Amino acid sequence: MPESAQTSVIGKPQPRIDGPFKVSGTAMYASDFHFPDLLYAVPIEATIANGKIQKLDAAAAERMPGVRAIFHRANIGKIFRSVMGKGMEGICIERRPPFEDDVIRYYGQYVALAVADTFELAKAAADAVRVTYSKEKPNVSPDLKAEDDPQVVATTYGPEHRLQSERGNPDAAFASAPVKLDQTYVTPSETHNPIELQGTTAIWDGQMLTLYEESQAIFNMRGVLAQMFGLPKESVRVITKFVGSGFGSKLWPWTHCPLAAAAARKLGKPVKLVLSRRMMFQTAGHRARTQQRMRLGATPAGKLVSLMQDYVYERSMLDDYHENCGEATAFHYSVPNLRVKFGRARRNIGSPSDMRGPGAVPGLYATESAMNELADQLKIDPVQFRVLNEPKIDESLGVPFSSRHLLECLQLGAEKFDWSKRTPEVGSMKRDGLTLGWGMATAAWVAARFAAEANIQLRDDGTTRIACGTQDIGTGTYTILAQLAAEKAGVTLDKVEVALGDTSLPEGPVSGGSMATASVIPAVLAAADDAIKSLLTVATTTPGSPFEKRKNDELAFESGRVFVKANGPASGVPFADLLRRADLRFVTGSGKSNATFGEEKKEKPKFSTHSYGCHFVEVTWQAEIARLRVNRVVSVMDAGRIINPLTGRNQIEGAVVMGIGMALFEHTAYDPQNGAPINSNVADYIMAVNADVPKLEVHFLDYPDKEINPLGARGIGEIGLAGIAAAITAATHHATGVRIRELPITIDKLI
Amino acid sequence: MKLFELSRADDPGQAIAAGAKATTAQQGADIRFIAGGTTLIDLMKLNVETPQKVVDVTHLPFGKIETLADGGLKIGAMVRNSELAYHPVVRKDYAVLSEAILSGASPQLRNMATTAGNLLQRTRCMYFRDTAMPCNKREPGSGCAAITGVNRSLAILGTSEHCIATNPSDMNVALAALEATIHIRGTKDEHSIPISDFHLLPGDTPQRETVLEPGDLIIHVTLPPPAPRSRSLYLKLRDRASYEFALASAAVVVTATGGKITRARVALGGVGTKPWRSPEAEAELTGQTATETVFQKAAEAALRDAKPQSQNRFKVELAKRCLVHALKLVTQTA
Numbered sequence A: 001m002p003e004s005a006q007t008s009v010i011g012k013p014q015p016r017i018d019g020p021f022k023v024s025g026t027a028m029y030a031s032d033f034h035f036p037d038l039l040y041a042v043p044i045e046a047t048i049a050n051g052k053i054q055k056l057d058a059a060a061a062e063r064m065p066g067v068r069a070i071f072h073r074a075n076i077g078k079i080f081r082s083v084m085g086k087g088m089e090g091i092c093i094e095r096r097p098p099f100e101d102d103v104i105r106y107y108g109q110y111v112a113l114a115v116a117d118t119f120e121l122a123k124a125a126a127d128a129v130r131v132t133y134s135k136e137k138p139n140v141s142p143d144l145k146a147e148d149d150p151q152v153v154a155t156t157y158g159p160e161h162r163l164q165s166e167r168g169n170p171d172a173a174f175a176s177a178p179v180k181l182d183q184t185y186v187t188p189s190e191t192h193n194p195i196e197l198q199g200t201t202a203i204w205d206g207q208m209l210t211l212y213e214e215s216q217a218i219f220n221m222r223g224v225l226a227q228m229f230g231l232p233k234e235s236v237r238v239i240t241k242f243v244g245s246g247f248g249s250k251l252w253p254w255t256h257c258p259l260a261a262a263a264a265r266k267l268g269k270p271v272k273l274v275l276s277r278r279m280m281f282q283t284a285g286h287r288a289r290t291q292q293r294m295r296l297g298a299t300p301a302g303k304l305v306s307l308m309q310d311y312v313y314e315r316s317m318l319d320d321y322h323e324n325c326g327e328a329t330a331f332h333y334s335v336p337n338l339r340v341k342f343g344r345a346r347r348n349i350g351s352p353s354d355m356r357g358p359g360a361v362p363g364l365y366a367t368e369s370a371m372n373e374l375a376d377q378l379k380i381d382p383v384q385f386r387v388l389n390e391p392k393i394d395e396s397l398g399v400p401f402s403s404r405h406l407l408e409c410l411q412l413g414a415e416k417f418d419w420s421k422r423t424p425e426v427g428s429m430k431r432d433g434l435t436l437g438w439g440m441a442t443a444a445w446v447a448a449r450f451a452a453e454a455n456i457q458l459r460d461d462g463t464t465r466i467a468c469g470t471q472d473i474g475t476g477t478y479t480i481l482a483q484l485a486a487e488k489a490g491v492t493l494d495k496v497e498v499a500l501g502d503t504s505l506p507e508g509p510v511s512g513g514s515m516a517t518a519s520v521i522p523a524v525l526a527a528a529d530d531a532i533k534s535l536l537t538v539a540t541t542t543p544g545s546p547f548e549k550r551k552n553d554e555l556a557f558e559s560g561r562v563f564v565k566a567n568g569p570a571s572g573v574p575f576a577d578l579l580r581r582a583d584l585r586f587v588t589g590s591g592k593s594n595a596t597f598g599e600e601k602k603e604k605p606k607f608s609t610h611s612y613g614c615h616f617v618e619v620t621w622q623a624e625i626a627r628l629r630v631n632r633v634v635s636v637m638d639a640g641r642i643i644n645p646l647t648g649r650n651q652i653e654g655a656v657v658m659g660i661g662m663a664l665f666e667h668t669a670y671d672p673q674n675g676a677p678i679n680s681n682v683a684d685y686i687m688a689v690n691a692d693v694p695k696l697e698v699h700f701l702d703y704p705d706k707e708i709n710p711l712g713a714r715g716i717g718e719i720g721l722a723g724i725a726a727a728i729t730a731a732t733h734h735a736t737g738v739r740i741r742e743l744p745i746t747i748d749k750l751i
Numbered sequence B: 001m002k003l004f005e006l007s008r009a010d011d012p013g014q015a016i017a018a019g020a021k022a023t024t025a026q027q028g029a030d031i032r033f034i035a036g037g038t039t040l041i042d043l044m045k046l047n048v049e050t051p052q053k054v055v056d057v058t059h060l061p062f063g064k065i066e067t068l069a070d071g072g073l074k075i076g077a078m079v080r081n082s083e084l085a086y087h088p089v090v091r092k093d094y095a096v097l098s099e100a101i102l103s104g105a106s107p108q109l110r111n112m113a114t115t116a117g118n119l120l121q122r123t124r125c126m127y128f129r130d131t132a133m134p135c136n137k138r139e140p141g142s143g144c145a146a147i148t149g150v151n152r153s154l155a156i157l158g159t160s161e162h163c164i165a166t167n168p169s170d171m172n173v174a175l176a177a178l179e180a181t182i183h184i185r186g187t188k189d190e191h192s193i194p195i196s197d198f199h200l201l202p203g204d205t206p207q208r209e210t211v212l213e214p215g216d217l218i219i220h221v222t223l224p225p226p227a228p229r230s231r232s233l234y235l236k237l238r239d240r241a242s243y244e245f246a247l248a249s250a251a252v253v254v255t256a257t258g259g260k261i262t263r264a265r266v267a268l269g270g271v272g273t274k275p276w277r278s279p280e281a282e283a284e285l286t287g288q289t290a291t292e293t294v295f296q297k298a299a300e301a302a303l304r305d306a307k308p309q310s311q312n313r314f315k316v317e318l319a320k321r322c323l324v325h326a327l328k329l330v331t332q333t334a
């Protein structure tokens, strides 16, 4: 594709094509679908976090009007376990099928399910189910100590070496380092809190199961549910047209999904199950609490000589979700001696899961905080400290970076922020009676591709249809797909129909890992080329076609027209004309691209592929009333080519808002006695609101990374959240003199 | 939520007669009035309130704000919080009340919430709102999960070993500083009670929060005329910038002439089990010159009896800073 084509819609700010549906309320989210005879299900949540069900008395509930059934272990029917398959299929964090045994391992674990004619009746019935437990003290201790674990441990995504990376002799180098830092950083459990609650509507038609889901990965959902109900994959269909955000919580199926399907199977009617906000805190994943000991050694001139990260994270009693805090540590800085190692601690909590920037976000909070502290200790400007330790290659893999422009990010960010005006002394900067604090940090996030397939039609009315079974989780995937199809077909955006979010479509990528855009690009380009090939055959074989008797390779396709290469594009005939002449509604092409992630890591990659970035933050501090506010953020991102700067900017801004929440407010508080996530609602779980969000400035460097895909686009969904909390804690220290090493920076820590 | 019967009262007598059949007007009430519903419906959904009968009182003729002959103000029980906050007389003469209301909740909630409903809003203690937890207020004698649990947002003043729940209202704090009077019509008579006596301390009966008896209908709230040359202000401190209950707040009404404080009314929010009027602080201020040292002394006096819990020790200092800053702002010559 000619990058410079005048008509190009790639790289231009395009408003979301699905925007009008959303603002007019016509976008159909999963729980908006209604069916005749639909029944409503409400789960009954365990009110202990550790123990056993002694007695479950559903008699009163069963007698209530409109109640169809109370399901529990004895009557739910068989639900099989699932295992990880090839590629991105079969992933499920909480493997234990719901109701499998009577053991309660976390607060809110489902113990029964009420199904009734209306939601209200189902809720009332759920409340009327009496459950008694034998109760033991739950372990939700915030102090994480690594448990005895073998060197290689099983995790949700496969085996992991606890010694993640090692080079040189980090202990000796640290011991002899002239300047040292040894600190532990803590990030709390956080809950995703997408505005749309999770839910499933399950419909059986004989042996065919259809699920309306708000899934970030419909094909994985299909694979897991097929296993759980012992069905061939083809017998399960998952539909996800719109998602009201996921932040990772909707990546993999949670236990409510099979429950809805099992209830629908038993009752022979469609069943809808939508979680409450409280359940979203209990049974639908959260960011694991982490405790990370960072040891850094440097020369007085500011060259790192040793870097050690020893981290521990919480996990649930049965599951093996891995919070990979070491994701970016081993390659981000040049350091000859390094070790990254992790340990785990079981807690009576619902399983942690991926949350926007999993692993790297808490991980970079720790590494970047340590870098900032060490820079202060060395009396070197933190930006300069990064420059001094910029790696030439990925030192953990020994391969070059595909495209890394972190120094340029730092330079541009510092310039836009006016960083050179910073005076390093604590409390030394003032404005309008407020103390200012300036801080910065860098960011990194993996860049890779999942496998993807797509299908394109060029149609006789001059429109095109692009189909790809991926999801739009609010990030703008509808628009990106339309842009790609429009570009290749040479039509305007309004002439593109986009079909996604349905497993009956060609298999699309997971909306996770910030990889959807990067993954669909090669598949869509290949599909379009394939469709064009068919079109040229139509052009040369249709009787009466202006190109009849020409050979395919004499022709070319550009801007929606077919022409003889020798005669130039001006002589072109629109594809719609050719199709009509051939009496064809459309020609179709399909395309496929392989994964660079999630497959067996057989051979060493040729390049180290990541996105990079940095944040510069100003906070204001008013000591008289202990008021800390984020006042200004400048973010610079090196995330490859930006396909849509409008939705792209929106991703970074959204991530920064979430980063303000992470730094200042967010934490899921477990009750020490009964183990409940006690602030399980959006009034008590404090997140940033509009009034907390200052002016956000976002810049993209826009260097294409051709190692990722032909357009050079990497992902941008998560990187904006990496580093921001460390920049805010650094700014807070600069303003107040207080070092916060355990997030969030609440008022009580500043007083 | 449990099944309930909803009816609408067309005159006050009907409402009172309906309400009088309740066994209590406190926690556990089997009959409830409903105004804006922003407290009651939430708690019914959580099964914390389980009335069998709900009587809609929004059509009763208590929806007006009127100036009184003595220069005071009469605020109908059904006046919506937003209307009250934006009323010109309130903005001019009772700024503290307008500011307090506008610092709370959200515009949508304030459009629904009423004067009486706000006076009676319930604590935000997370254990109170979860029926699976022990809570003496919700279920007398079951224990207090907050004292040994997550209590960062709870009270440090007026607590007991049975309950440390905060009265969360902003409006009530302003009304306390303005020395409002609550007017109640009951089965027997119509009576009035100063706001300082309206809410009760938890003691060993935290389920009893006010003096209300079954059938008691709040009909209006009156404010005395604004103290001459007084200035008032509400300052609210919380984690985020908006849409959150107070960690600490201060309502101050001060008359100062020539730098000397002749009259001061002080109430604190976010820290007390009831809207916390502080006569101790007022005594420290009255007759003194408006200086930071004096404000500091007043703040020390207001918090002298504070009893912090495991997670809310910071509130002692925060409330002091809040009060000092509020006094500084209110006495600043424009």
Ligand SMILES: Cc1cc2nc3c(=O)[nH]c(=O)nc-3n(C[C@H](O)[C@H](O)[C@H](O)COP(=O)(O)OP(=O)(O)OC[C@H]3O[C@@H](n4cnc5c(N)ncnc54)[C@H](O)[C@@H]3O)c2cc1C
Pocket: A683, B032, B033, B034, B035, B036, B037, B038, B039, B040, B041, B042, B057, B077, B081, B103, B104, B105, B106, B109, B112, B113, B114, B115, B116, B117, B118, B119, B120, B121, B168, B169, B170, B171, B216, B217, B218, B219, B243, B244, B245, B246
């Ligand atoms: C998300 C959220 C955030 C909030 N944030 C804040 C905040 O920051 N600050 C703040 O101050 N408040 C806040 N609130 C609380 C809000 O101010 C109260 O819910 C509201 O004032 C209650 O008024 P209402 O009319 O809706 O009461 P209702 O819910 O209708 O009634 C509350 C109680 O008053 C009783 N009642 C009502 N009218 C009468 C009457 N005439 N006589 C006797 N009894 C009566 C009812 O029986 C019920 O028990 C928040 C609420 C929510 C939901």
Ligand code: SF4
Pocket: B123, B125, B126, B127, B128, B134, B135, B136, B137, B138, B143, B144, B145, B146, B147, B154, B162, B163, B164, B165, B206
């Ligand atoms: S503080 Fe009061 S409301 Fe909260 S749990 Fe204890 S008794 Fe219940």
